[in-house]
Amino acid sequence: xxxxxxxxxxxxxxxxxxxxxxxxxxxxxxxxxxxxxxxxxxxxxxxxxxxxxxxxxxxxxxxxxxxxxxxxxxxxxxxxxxxxxxxxxxxxxxxxxxxxxxxxxxxxxxxxxxxxxxxxxxxxxxxxxxxxxxxxxxxxxxxxxxxxxxxxxxxxxxxxxxxxxxxxxxxxxxxxxxxxxxxxxxxxxxxxxxxxxxxxxxxxxxxxxxxxxxxxxxxxxxxxxxxxxxxxxxxxxxxxxxxxxxxxxxxxxxxxxxxxxxxxxxxxxxxxxxxxxxxxxxxxxxxxxxxxxxxxxxxxxxxxxxxxxxxxxxxxxxxxxxxxxxxxxxxxxxxxxxxxxxxxxxxxxxxxxxxxxxxxxxxxxxxxxxxxxxxxxxxxxxxxxxxxxxxxxxxxxxxxxxxxxxxxxxxxxxxxxxxxxxxxxxxxxxxxxxxxxxxxxxxxxxxxxxxxxxxxxxxxxxxxxxxxxxxxxxxxxxxxxxxxxxx
Amino acid sequence: xxxxxxxxxxxxxxxxxxxxxxxxxxxxxxxxxxxxxxxxxxxxxxxxxxxxxxxxxxxxxxxxxxxxxxxxxxxxxxxxxxxxxxxxxxxxxxxxxxxx
Numbered sequence: 326x327x328x329x330x331x332x333x334x335x336x337x338x339x340x341x342x343x344x345x346x347x348x349x350x351x352x353x354x355x356x357x358x359x360x361x362x363x364x365x366x367x368x369x370x371x372x373x374x375x376x377x378x379x380x381x382x383x384x385x386x387x388x389x390x391x392x393x394x395x396x397x398x399x400x401x402x403x404x405x406x407x408x409x410x411x412x413x414x415x416x417x418x419x420x421x422x423x424x425x426x427x428x429x430x431x432x433x434x435x436x437x438x439x440x441x442x443x444x445x446x447x448x449x450x451x452x453x454x455x456x457x458x459x460x461x462x463x464x465x466x467x468x469x470x471x472x473x474x475x476x477x478x479x480x481x482x483x484x485x486x487x488x489x490x491x492x493x494x495x496x497x498x499x500x501x502x503x504x505x506x507x508x509x510x511x512x513x514x515x516x517x518x519x520x521x522x523x524x525x526x527x528x529x530x531x532x533x534x535x536x537x538x539x540x541x542x543x544x545x546x547x548x549x550x551x552x553x554x555x556x557x558x559x560x561x562x563x564x565x566x567x568x569x570x571x572x573x574x575x576x577x578x579x580x581x582x583x584x585x586x587x588x589x590x591x592x593x594x595x596x597x598x599x600x601x602x603x604x605x606x607x608x609x610x611x612x613x614x615x616x617x618x619x620x621x622x623x624x625x626x627x628x629x630x631x632x633x634x635x636x637x638x639x640x641x642x643x644x645x646x647x648x649x650x651x652x653x654x655x656x657x658x659x660x661x662x663x664x665x666x667x668x669x670x671x672x673x674x675x676x677x678x679x680x681x682x683x684x685x686x687x688x689x690x691x692x693x694x695x696x697x698x699x700x701x702x703x704x705x706x707x708x709x710x711x712x713x714x715x716x717x718x719x720x721x722x723x724x725x726x727x728x729x730x731x732x733x734x735x736x737x738x739x740x741x742x743x744x745x746x747x748x749x750x751x752x753x754x755x756x757x758x759x760x761x762x763x764x765x766x767x768x769x770x771x772x773x774x775x776x777x778x779x780x781x782x783x784x785x786x787x788x789x790x791x792x793x794x795x796x797x798x799x800x801x802x803x804x805x806x807x808x809x810x811x812x
Numbered sequence: 813x814x815x816x817x818x819x820x821x822x823x824x825x826x827x828x829x830x831x832x833x834x835x836x837x838x839x840x841x842x843x844x845x846x847x848x849x850x851x852x853x854x855x856x857x858x859x860x861x862x863x864x865x866x867x868x869x870x871x872x873x874x875x876x877x878x879x880x881x882x883x884x885x886x887x888x889x890x891x892x893x894x895x896x897x898x899x900x901x902x903x904x905x906x907x908x909x910x911x912x
Contacts, residue, residue: 428887521866535866561875565866568873633850644827651828653900658893664903665828673830681829685820685839686846688827702853704863709856711864743842744849760866 329354331491331808334400334548341388341399348388348399352381352443355401358492359445366468368477368487370406372446373413377401380443387441397555398441403496405484406447407454408539409528410434417530418450418462418480421675422656431528432563433497433539433556440555445493448483452677453647454504454532456480457749458736461679466736469512470809471775475733478508481542485512488542489809495543495552501533502635503728503753505540506765510728510778513767515795515805516542517549520785521760522567524553525560531646533639534565536757545805546766546795550574553788567786574789580797582616585790588623588721593752599731601771606727606779609768609798613725616797623717623724627709628755634710635754636747637690637703643680644687650675682743711759714782723794724782727752728765732775756782764791767804776804814844 329351332340340346356374363369384399404410407417409427416422430438438444451461459467459482467482469475470490477486481498485508488496498505500518509516517540524539531537541552558571589610594603614620652658652671659670676684690699717724729749739745756763761782768779781791799805820840824831831839885898894901 425891428883428890630853630856633853636846637850637853648828652893653902654888655891656893662903664905666830667903668828669830672828676829681831682839682842684827684829685823686843689823689843689847692823692826698854699850701863702858703850705858705861706853706856707864708861709858744845
């Protein structure tokens with residue numbers, strides 16, 4: 326049964342529908358793979374075998390009853406531990422939420438549960454999704470299944486590594502500055518960051534509220550599509566959720582890309598980029614041409630300002646969002662007779678260094694006398710970055726670029742240098758700042774055998790175009806089907 | 813942009829964070845170098861540029877302000893570190909009767 330855990334979403338759904346195996350068989354195979362490989366990879370903060378098997382049995386009973394069946398009935402998935410699932414702890418990778426039991430379920434997860442999924446457990450993340458490697462998790466670092474001395478990327482590193490290692494067919498992530506796309510790239514899987522507002526943020530532990538999105542990681546574009554169709558759509562519980570009809574993306578087989586205009590921004594092929602990353606991405610762009618697309622250069626002139634803009638706006642929003650962790654309503658409390666000192670001691674003890682850094686940076690950027698120079702100016706430059714995209718999308722339908730400047734780096738490789746870590750996000754931040762969708766997918770390997778990813782960015786609410794292009798590419802290439810030989 | 817130790821202490825107070833001496837110094841160095849990096853935004857003239865208001869700002873709908881269903885008090889209190897009489901319990905907030 327153990328090879329059932331290697332099935333893609335698409336193959337698993339076909340097998341379940343045909344009765345080749347039950348959800349219990351499939352879920353059991355995933356749990357067995359987790360038991361076998363996770364002690365080394367450490368993708369999961371908490372696997373939930375009992376709940377998963379009970380849900381699988383319920384899905385099998387539902388199927389036996391027959392009639393109209395929900396679209397993902399019996400499909401096992403993993404959930405990044407920044408999303409609330411009633412009955413499971415939600416830590417956001419932080420000691421301040423250690424053992425926290427959320428009293429409700431995130432809308433994106435709720436919709437997947439209503440569609441029949443089985444949740445295997447919660448995956449590791451950088452604390453409060455702040456990081457690019459899972460090294461900022463308060464609990465442990467996840468290892469990249471392609472080379473266990475390497476990071477899986479982050480912050481959705483647990484989800485990406487679990488999909489890559491065939492512990493689950495799919496996993497949820499969140500993407501505030503690249504946290505779905507960069508780990509997808511580092512682990513050789515496909516990861517979608519939807520348009521801002523496309524998927525409800527209700528039940529997502531907030532980091533940067535104007536940037537946060539809930540995304541999906543899976544083997545290929547059609548696997549991602551199966552979950553995206555279910556998760557997305559308007560939700561009255563999230564005031565920033567877009568009031569648009571739910572997507573119904575249908576990928577066509579054997580699609581040609583005739584008529585598609587692909588833009589290549591030279592600002593994304595900067596000095597310092599690993600030569601093999603540039604080579605593989607340019608080769609993938611050539612492949613899109615072979616499939617019928619036209620390719621032209623575009624300019625995104627304010628790209629170099631995305632990093633400073635992001636590292637003012639995201640920390641500013643984080644400093645406000647994380648004010649709620651004060652030892653009163655949930656999570657850790659460090660007792661002190663003085664209430665202000667209780668807040669301070671609780672937060673000083675409960676937050677890790679990267680979270681403290683960003684809270685302090687954001688507090689400073691918003692403080693009296695500095696607001697206009699830092700936060701105010703960043704919000705104006707954010708407008709310029711968003712305008713860059715609007716202008717580019719007048720000329721082209723999608724923008725193709727690398728996901729990250731390098732392949733997966735060594736665990737501990739960035740030492741104690743926060744800026745070096747921030748530079749990992751340089752190509753993924755702009756899509757969050759502009760609110761546009763982004764899709765990362767594997768386009769080859771470097772000489773060390775580590776996956777290289779390419780990202781496509783598209784117009785607001787045009788996830789379908791991105792998924793269709795990646796699907797066409799994945800029908801003529803097999804990078805997304807490669808399996809790491811983790812021991 | 814180089815922060816002083818007093819700057820960092822002030823920020824930590826505003827952010828309600830207890831930090832050790834060693835942490836204060838480390839964050840002073842790291843925040844100074846990050847602020848130096850973000851200072852490059854100042855080179856752009858943004859006189860006529862409005863602050864970003866979101867891709868969806870124009871479509872931001874209004875809804876009727878009606879009370880909806882909320883979670884029961886007991887459910888919400890379950891995760892709290894300390895409760896009493898259906899409320900969150902905290903150390904005294906007013907000075908009255910407090911030992912200074």
